Amino acid sequence: MPQLNPNPWFYIMVTAWLTFSLIIQPKLLSFTTTNPPHNKTPTTTKISPWTWPWT
Template sequence: MPQLNPNPWFSIMLLSWLAFSLMIQPKLLSFPHINPPTNKTPTTTKITHWTWPWT
């Protein structure tokens, strides 16, 4: 079964991951963010408890 032989496919996978991590990823990370995250203040909501008629 040739698909179980990892010799050619492991090197192809390793080279593609190296190309992604060394060339493509820095180019993608250099793009400016369109919607930068902002710090939101936590809002507290008042909880109204339900009064059950049978208690």
């Protein structure tokens, strides 16, 4: 069964993961978000029940 031969595929997988982990991921994580979250007190809204015209 040739699918079980890990010769070329294991090297490709390790190379891809190392490339992602060491090169691409730090570049992506260095970007700052355009809208950073901040501590804001949540406002409570008053919920009024809907008055149905047929009741």
